[in-house]
Amino acid sequence: MSNLHSGGCQCGAMRYQFYAPLHDIAHCHCAICRRCSGAIVTTWITVPLASFVWLKGVAKNYASSASCTRYFCADCGAQLALLTTLSPGTLDVTIATLDNPELAPADRHIWVQSRLPWLRLNPELPEEQQEFIP
DSSP: OOSEEEEEOSSSSOEEEEESOSOOEEEEOOHHHHHHHSSSOEEEEEEEGGGEEEEESOOEEEEOSSSEEEEEOTTTOOEEEEEETTSTTEEEEEGGGBSOGGGOOOOEEEOGGGSOTTOOOOTTSOBOSSOOOO
């Protein structure tokens, strides 16, 4: 399988590409991701920042916390990526916006201390109360 992956937003105004293996994928349960995405969980892949390129469009950004800036399509609102000062040199990309998200299953849950109490998703995966960033 190739390590070259692409994706984009719902309306097609934004396209991106990165070169990295599909690992380090986490279901995030934090309240900030819920509010920013409108979803009960957001699944992210962490990739080297140097491997990521915007192919089309200019992403709008929003500082959702002191350490995180989120990138989204200004036209359709799709959340595409996240930069965090807690992990310099990397970028988190939303799995749901990949062209082939079925190739990228999550390997863990993060921020489970904020998980909605009625949600049980992939209970066999390891869980982190917050997020361990090496």
